[in-house]
Amino acid sequence: MSNLDQSITLPPVNREFDWSRIIIAVSIGIPVIGLILFFIFPLYQVFIRSVTEPDGTLGLANYSEILASKFFWRATWHSLEMGVYTTLISLGLGFIIAQGLHRSHFPGKSLVRAAMILPLLAPSLVQGLGLIFLLGRNGLVNKLFGLELDIYGFWGLLIANVFYALPQVIMIVGATLSLSDNRTYEAASMIGASPWRQFIDITLSNSKFGILGAGFVVFTVTITDFGNAAVIGGDYSVLATEIYSQVIGQMNFNMGAVVGILLLLPTIISYYIERFAQRRQFSTISDSAIPYVPRFSAIRDIPMAIASYIIAISTAGVIAIVIYASFVKLWPYNFDLTFKHYDITLAGGYAPLWTTILVSLLAATGGVIALFLLGFGIRRVPPRVAKVVHFVSMLPAAVPGIVLGLAYVFTFNSPSTPLYMFYGTAAMLALINFYHYHTQGFLTTMTGFRQVPKSLEEASSCLGSGLIRIATDVVAPYVVPMLISVFFFLFMRSMVTLSAIIFLTTPKLTVASVTIMRLDDAGLTSQAAAYSTCVMLIVGVALMSMKGVLYQVNRKKGISS
Amino acid sequence: MYLNVENLTKTFGDFTALNNVSISVESHEFVCLLGPSGCGKTTMLRIIAGLAEADQGTVSLKGENLIGLSARKRGFGIVFQSYSLFPNMTISENIGYGLKIRGVAKADINKRTKELLELIKLPQVANHYPGYLSGGQQQRVALARAIAVDPRLLLLDEPLSALDAKVRAELRIEIRNLQRSLGIPTVMVTHDQEEALMLADRIICMNHGIVEQCGTPEDLYLRPETSFVADFMGVSNLIKTQYIRDMFPNLMEHRPSSEDSDLIACIRPEQIHLFSDPSGIGTIRDIAFLGNISRIQVDSPAGDLTIETHGHVEFVTGQKVKLDIHPDNCAWVKNTQGGRIIS
Numbered sequence: 001m002s003n004l005d006q007s008i009t010l011p012p013v014n015r016e017f018d019w020s021r022i023i024i025a026v027s028i029g030i031p032v033i034g035l036i037l038f039f040i041f042p043l044y045q046v047f048i049r050s051v052t053e054p055d056g057t058l059g060l061a062n063y064s065e066i067l068a069s070k071f072f073w074r075a076t077w078h079s080l081e082m083g084v085y086t087t088l089i090s091l092g093l094g095f096i097i098a099q100g101l102h103r104s105h106f107p108g109k110s111l112v113r114a115a116m117i118l119p120l121l122a123p124s125l126v127q128g129l130g131l132i133f134l135l136g137r138n139g140l141v142n143k144l145f146g147l148e149l150d151i152y153g154f155w156g157l158l159i160a161n162v163f164y165a166l167p168q169v170i171m172i173v174g175a176t177l178s179l180s181d182n183r184t185y186e187a188a189s190m191i192g193a194s195p196w197r198q199f200i201d202i203t204l205s206n207s208k209f210g211i212l213g214a215g216f217v218v219f220t221v222t223i224t225d226f227g228n229a230a231v232i233g234g235d236y237s238v239l240a241t242e243i244y245s246q247v248i249g250q251m252n253f254n255m256g257a258v259v260g261i262l263l264l265l266p267t268i269i270s271y272y273i274e275r276f277a278q279r280r281q282f283s284t285i286s287d288s289a290i291p292y293v294p295r296f297s298a299i300r301d302i303p304m305a306i307a308s309y310i311i312a313i314s315t316a317g318v319i320a321i322v323i324y325a326s327f328v329k330l331w332p333y334n335f336d337l338t339f340k341h342y343d344i345t346l347a348g349g350y351a352p353l354w355t356t357i358l359v360s361l362l363a364a365t366g367g368v369i370a371l372f373l374l375g376f377g378i379r380r381v382p383p384r385v386a387k388v389v390h391f392v393s394m395l396p397a398a399v400p401g402i403v404l405g406l407a408y409v410f411t412f413n414s415p416s417t418p419l420y421m422f423y424g425t426a427a428m429l430a431l432i433n434f435y436h437y438h439t440q441g442f443l444t445t446m447t448g449f450r451q452v453p454k455s456l457e458e459a460s461s462c463l464g465s466g467l468i469r470i471a472t473d474v475v476a477p478y479v480v481p482m483l484i485s486v487f488f489f490l491f492m493r494s495m496v497t498l499s500a501i502i503f504l505t506t507p508k509l510t511v512a513s514v515t516i517m518r519l520d521d522a523g524l525t526s527q528a529a530a531y532s533t534c535v536m537l538i539v540g541v542a543l544m545s546m547k548g549v550l551y552q553v554n555r556k557k558g559i560s561s
Numbered sequence: 562m563y564l565n566v567e568n569l570t571k572t573f574g575d576f577t578a579l580n581n582v583s584i585s586v587e588s589h590e591f592v593c594l595l596g597p598s599g600c601g602k603t604t605m606l607r608i609i610a611g612l613a614e615a616d617q618g619t620v621s622l623k624g625e626n627l628i629g630l631s632a633r634k635r636g637f638g639i640v641f642q643s644y645s646l647f648p649n650m651t652i653s654e655n656i657g658y659g660l661k662i663r664g665v666a667k668a669d670i671n672k673r674t675k676e677l678l679e680l681i682k683l684p685q686v687a688n689h690y691p692g693y694l695s696g697g698q699q700q701r702v703a704l705a706r707a708i709a710v711d712p713r714l715l716l717l718d719e720p721l722s723a724l725d726a727k728v729r730a731e732l733r734i735e736i737r738n739l740q741r742s743l744g745i746p747t748v749m750v751t752h753d754q755e756e757a758l759m760l761a762d763r764i765i766c767m768n769h770g771i772v773e774q775c776g777t778p779e780d781l782y783l784r785p786e787t788s789f790v791a792d793f794m795g796v797s798n799l800i801k802t803q804y805i806r807d808m809f810p811n812l813m814e815h816r817p818s819s820e821d822s823d824l825i826a827c828i829r830p831e832q833i834h835l836f837s838d839p840s841g842i843g844t845i846r847d848i849a850f851l852g853n854i855s856r857i858q859v860d861s862p863a864g865d866l867t868i869e870t871h872g873h874v875e876f877v878t879g880q881k882v883k884l885d886i887h888p889d890n891c892a893w894v895k896n897t898q899g900g901r902i903i904s
Binding site: 018020453455456458459460461462463464465466469473474477 | 631632633635637639640642643645646647649658659662663703716
């Protein structure tokens, strides 16, 4: 390292034993080993199983069989068709709401915003349940108007998917709209551009990457979603339900693996297009931007308000009807209120709900610890190592929950590795939930770490702080708010997720969303609604707690920026 | 020597930040590393601090080799341009942080913190958070935090660059007084030559990873050795030898003998005197009145010269003038391809 001149006699180098290297190695090592064991290795198992032929040799026979099956092509076509329609419709509606929230002036915006968050609090099959209560065979509409509408199939699934996808469109497009610079609009007005021209040339053109990104997110979410497809899809089979029927229905694990691998292709492609779009979007924002503040304009705001209210009421309504139906004696014939649907004895009663809470707490706690270590370590390893770790940390978002679930079955349900000891435990469910949502948690955590000024760490170092002290005194105050968000995010997602878990439940160990599906399968729709209501209540309380805790932390911290 | 830095080399990929540089600092001395951005001054400071590792070379303090010793074990104080106070700690906690780490008793920390707050004239903000303080106040606190632990060496990385002109001038005086009264050996990085002139006992002027010149402020201003230093330290007229020979033959007598292209005359604007003379070789091109001085641009055979005189002047644009320079006020500098050479 130092090339000393031999003629100069120097005192001995006091190179003490370097604890910091060990701390960094442990800090990055634990989360990386986790990623390898609980993400990369299981995915590798899916790949291996997909090329394992019935006689145990390796080959592509499974693929040729699947590709020759007309069921597969039907499901693929349905998935793509559903993905495209859901994407187009939810982009259109989502853009209206985002535009309404960020660029229009009308009362009740916070209520609209709250309504549009609701779908994120519920298991994805709640939209399906709501639609069944409203439009199903025994639905309100058929009863009132004496119709024979059949909601199961394409239309039901499309509507359910749109309601499920809308919040995500609004968040992504809204983020790009909120980043615009008012001075651009002022300049355009001075040049003589009409409001419509300004909308086309500035608003739409600035948010095109946001819209593109949102489109791919929705497409991915739609083609990989399992919950709504299972509840309201009926005979309209999609890839996610096809994997389920291959594995659970026909016990054809290797075929399930093939469909899983094939489902990975479009999601990975769309995920990378979305990442690209996001980079393009955020590279154009200047620090000194002045936010746009809309003033009332009747011609724009009255239609915008009406459209926003209708969409918000529909979204909230589909969920509200589930809650209401859970308290009604016999939907849709007897609307007397009752608690009898909450007396659930089938499918394990409330035990799965407690399991879900335990699993969610485990996933959130373990996840926050792992992500803190990862964020702390990744900034202190050589750039080449950091790049690889970063890449792997970003991968889970491209893997559909149902594929990851399948991967876990292959990995944990085989006595050939010590990982077998996790099979059928709450810990395994916590692990899959954490790694399913690893990317989102990682990104949020890194935002926190990026806010820590390098010079502050250095100043602390010069004052005599070791790595542990830097972690607690310098880094923690900056990342704690992000870690709180990540904790609640992982908790809430774990409470409602279905697709990743569906293969992993055992008769002894099951979770709330699976119970809801089983109750619905058994025709106990009102009990399914009651169960969903309990889950939504818990998630709602979690969301409120998060807001409360974050408010307290931000108030106490005294960081003025 | 108190601090010795020898043969330091540091590269970042293809870029050489430091090219075999040696410097030293005596105890109680205030040394400024001065130079344009990218000259290697900050890299030097970071290596001394232990925040960066050198590719080659040694750093030693009172004979103790520091290479391999982490920043936290060096016992130096550092102040950054960006204040870098802990936003989640009060001002007192910030100042007492280094003492807390060293396990000093609480009562002693409080006492020391109080003294330092008095010293930086901010006793009233003890329990405030840094976010409520102005930039100048925050930087004073950062300074107090750095000296709280009686550092063996104080390192200042452009501490004044983020402040407005007036605050900067005030704080400059305070830093100077503080350093002189406490006698802490100090290394400061700056790109502001005025700051270096005022604060430093010795200035080390750097460019492209090497030391151009090292000396007292007077040395660097009055006796620059290279064209880069002459140009970087204030305004200068750098005139090639052949023009001096024609225009100011009296200046040639002090010129060391060497090739014409090796040495260039450096003449400060205030050292050129103007006299109205219809047969003079100069023509007044422009006069800018700057209050205490006037800056005059004069066309001459050597090109456009900059001249400064005190107060208001009677000259008018287009007037012919005679130029006069005393031989003692001409410094002959090595042409190092640095600096803006006239003509």
